[in-house]
Amino acid sequence: MATPAEPILEVRDLVKHFPLTQGILFKRQIGAIKAVDGVSFDLHRGETLGVVGESGCGKSTLAKLLMALERPTSGSVRINGRDITTARGGDLKRMRRNIQMVMQDPYTSLNPRMTVGDIVGEPFEIHSEVAPKGDRRRRVQELLEVVGLNPDHINRYPHQFSGGQRQRIGIARGLALRPEIIICDEPVSALDVSIQAQVMNLLESLQKEFELAYIFIAHDLSVVRHISHRVAVMYLGKIVEIGRDAEIYDGPTHPYTQALLSAVPVPDPEGREQRQRIILQGDPPSPANPPSGCRFRTRCWKAQEICAEQEPALEIRPGSPHSSACHFAEVRDVVGSG
Amino acid sequence: MSEPIVTQDLVQSADEHAGSAHPTAADKPRGLWGDTWDILKRRKIFWISLVMLVLFLLMTAFPTLFTDKDPNYADLARSMEGPSEGALFGIDLQGRDVFARTIYGARTSIIVGTMATLATVVLGGITGVLAAYYARWTDILISRVGEMFLGLPYVLGAIIILGTIAPAQSNPSEFMIMTVVIIVLAVLGWPILMRIARSAVIQAKHQDYVQAARALGAGPLRIIFKHLLPNSLAPILVYATITIGSFIGAEATLSLLGIGLRPPVISWGIAIADHAQYIRTGAHALFFPAAFLSACVLTFVMLGEAVRDALDPKLR
Numbered sequence: 001m002a003t004p005a006e007p008i009l010e011v012r013d014l015v016k017h018f019p020l021t022q023g024i025l026f027k028r029q030i031g032a033i034k035a036v037d038g039v040s041f042d043l044h045r046g047e048t049l050g051v052v053g054e055s056g057c058g059k060s061t062l063a064k065l066l067m068a069l070e071r072p073t074s075g076s077v078r079i080n081g082r083d084i085t086t087a088r089g090g091d092l093k094r095m096r097r098n099i100q101m102v103m104q105d106p107y108t109s110l111n112p113r114m115t116v117g118d119i120v121g122e123p124f125e126i127h128s129e130v131a132p133k134g135d136r137r138r139r140v141q142e143l144l145e146v147v148g149l150n151p152d153h154i155n156r157y158p159h160q161f162s163g164g165q166r167q168r169i170g171i172a173r174g175l176a177l178r179p180e181i182i183i184c185d186e187p188v189s190a191l192d193v194s195i196q197a198q199v200m201n202l203l204e205s206l207q208k209e210f211e212l213a214y215i216f217i218a219h220d221l222s223v224v225r226h227i228s229h230r231v232a233v234m235y236l237g238k239i240v241e242i243g244r245d246a247e248i249y250d251g252p253t254h255p256y257t258q259a260l261l262s263a264v265p266v267p268d269p270e271g272r273e274q275r276q277r278i279i280l281q282g283d284p285p286s287p288a289n290p291p292s293g294c295r296f297r298t299r300c301w302k303a304q305e306i307c308a309e310q311e312p313a314l315e316i317r318p319g320s321p322h323s324s325a326c327h328f329a330e331v332r333d334v335v336g337s338g
Numbered sequence: 339m340s341e342p343i344v345t346q347d348l349v350q351s352a353d354e355h356a357g358s359a360h361p362t363a364a365d366k367p368r369g370l371w372g373d374t375w376d377i378l379k380r381r382k383i384f385w386i387s388l389v390m391l392v393l394f395l396l397m398t399a400f401p402t403l404f405t406d407k408d409p410n411y412a413d414l415a416r417s418m419e420g421p422s423e424g425a426l427f428g429i430d431l432q433g434r435d436v437f438a439r440t441i442y443g444a445r446t447s448i449i450v451g452t453m454a455t456l457a458t459v460v461l462g463g464i465t466g467v468l469a470a471y472y473a474r475w476t477d478i479l480i481s482r483v484g485e486m487f488l489g490l491p492y493v494l495g496a497i498i499i500l501g502t503i504a505p506a507q508s509n510p511s512e513f514m515i516m517t518v519v520i521i522v523l524a525v526l527g528w529p530i531l532m533r534i535a536r537s538a539v540i541q542a543k544h545q546d547y548v549q550a551a552r553a554l555g556a557g558p559l560r561i562i563f564k565h566l567l568p569n570s571l572a573p574i575l576v577y578a579t580i581t582i583g584s585f586i587g588a589e590a591t592l593s594l595l596g597i598g599l600r601p602p603v604i605s606w607g608i609a610i611a612d613h614a615q616y617i618r619t620g621a622h623a624l625f626f627p628a629a630f631l632s633a634c635v636l637t638f639v640m641l642g643e644a645v646r647d648a649l650d651p652k653l654r
Contacts, residue, residue, distance in 0.1 A: 067553045093555040101553050109546035112652065113370050113568040122564075123554050159652050173550065 006081075007042035008180050008213055009066075009099075014039045014075035016061055020288060033288050035061040037237035038075070040314075045180065046207065048214040050228030050245070052221055052260070054284065058237040059217045060104075063185045066215065067101050068092060079181065097127060100174040104186040106166035110158040116169055117154035120144065123176035130177060143172040146209075147202060164195035171202065175210070183215045188223060200227055221264050225249055233257045236287055236295045239314055243322025253320035253329035256296050262334040278334065294327070302328045370568055370649070377648035384648075387640035394634055397444035407438040409604055418620035428622040431612060439604055440626050446512075446605040448634065450519055451586040457524035458531050459578050465528070466535025467562060470543060481536070484529035493591065495526050500597040512603050519598050523585050534577050538570030545569070572646045579642030583635030606631045 017032035036058045043049050053059050064070040066077055068084045076083045084095050103109035110119055121140045124131045131139050141151035147168040158166055167187060174182050184203065188196040204227060206212060218224045224231060225245055232242040233256065241254040252258045259278040280299045285291055291298050297307040312325045319330035378384045396403060412433045419429040427436035469480040487495075499522050504510045510518070542548065548565050556564075590607025592598025594614075599605050609627035617624055
């Protein structure tokens with residue numbers, strides 16, 4: 001799916017450090033949480049980039065930076081060539097039309113005191129030039145139909161819907177301004193498994209219909225594999241491996257990705273017995289004080305002296321046909337699917 | 339594939355609940371306030387409190403509708419006489435008709451109570467929302483100033499302010515002393531409401547739907563009025579309705595100390611303060627103004643509660 005054309009989203013060296021302060025009145029900075037620390041990638045029209053990683057690796061901060069809900073410490077996020085991180089006022093508001101978000105928890109992402117019509121219609125009220133006033137109601141009902149909800153439910157309140165239906169409302173709100181990019185921040189992790197599949201299928205069909213590009217953030221590897229064209233694996237604020245979904249799932253080269261994939265449940269009893277689980281030792285280090293060199297070295301079984309001294313760049317290596325940030329990158333099939 | 343079934347269930351139960359089974363009901367766009375009114379209309383408690391409120395407001399505006407006696411006519415010979423046919427609620431210490439004084443007292447008590455509460459809600463609400471929304475220095479400034487006022491003991495603060503503006507020996511006009519008392523109550527009372535509003539707004543601010551609105555490009559006004567306020571109104575409303583009662587009581591305390599409202603102004607607070615020590619010999623002179631005060635507070639509390647419930651879509 002990845003076309004060689006101009007990417008619609010270019011992220012370069014994105015860094016977000018949250019200052020750690022001490023003192024009440026006169027705050028002193030005593031350090032920083034390096035939530036996102038030098039992330040770069042491209043996204044093309046109609047493409048889905050899956051972002052995986054364990055809790056606290058900076059996935060959600062990355063989403064907030066892309067949405068310009070947080071200002072980055074440094075780096076740039078270009079949408080169709082224009083940097084959203086430095087945009088202000090009316091410029092920023094216009095750029096927001098192109099990038100929207102579907103949030104994780106459908107129970108908190110909808111204002112409980114607004115009707116569905118008001119929630120889905122809010123984008124049109126904020127960007128009043130997109131739809132003339134008399135037309136808005138019809139547009140809202142169209143959107144509800146697109147996401148598979150009954151357009152007559154426009155006067156209902158969020159609590160009258162199930163979790164899956166609420167997530168559809170959130171998706172309708174994200175679609176309202178016809179954005180080219182939608183950031184999905186764990187859009188199905190709060191839903192029942194049976195509903196997850198429905199929402200995933202909806203997202204896929206919407207992608208075909210509107211040529212949407214998704215950044216799909218999740219910690220569930222099988223969900224990401226289902227929808228993504230390319231996958232990026234994050235660890236402690238950095239991307240450690242990025243490539244097409246088949247490359248990552250069938251031939252991971254970074255030890256962290258291999259460990260992650262070895263933990264995916266295998267629905268085949270024989271394969272399950274044959275494969276090796278890679279069990280990582282310890283917890284991820286604190287993002288306030290990451291290890292020198294390679295950040296994964298403290299839990300890595302391949303770690304040697306060079307790993308502590310030199311930070312491995314995310315690049316194509318002799319042992320890795322796709323970009324991998326490991327000095328000793330080599331393909332290892334951990335899923336056992338051949 | 340369970341979702342369509344869920345939808346069906348929802349349609350039925352929700353329509354039964356709303357009492358509108360025809361799909362054309364969806365044609366009229368509705369909002370929070372319209373729906374709130376629809377709910378209120380069906381609540382008995384709302385109508386009861388509304389009728390009582392209208393009664394009290396009539397007393398405030400036209401006391402002559404209820405009594406033709408002069409509340410200031412005093413016949414010391416009949417001091418502390420119990421209720422009789424001529425004087426429904428009896429006679430007070432100074433030989434005045436308790437019923438007439440209770441009716442006439444509604445005006446000052448209700449005006450002082452509601453106006454002081456209104457001023458507190460406006461002052462505390464605005465500062466609370468600003469502190470919560472803008473955080474950082476705005477929050478520090480507002481919170482610390484609020485704590486300064488909160489640290490001032492209530493009665494002491496009132497004595498200092500009232501004693502300076504309207505000392506006990508002076509003879510200020512009725513309007514003037516009421517205004518000063520209202521201002522004093524509001525100035526000393528706003529920090530509590532500021533804190534309630536602040537904490538409610540901070541709680542609402544971190545909800546995902548506020549992030550979603552920001553991601554859509556909503557400005558501060560839209561976020562405050564569409565998202566934050568409707569979701570933090572409940573605690574403010576509850577506290578405000580209780581405050582009306584406590585302010586009427588506080589007004590009485592100030593009167594007792596001789597620095598608040600003072601004769602010839604008639605108020606429930608003054609009547610209660612005057613007769614508090616005669617509870618064993620002439621309870622009627624204390625009972626009736628106190629009963630009216632309680633009924634008035636109850637009215638506002640019930641009204642506030644009804645509005646709060648109607649504002650919450652989950653209780654529909």
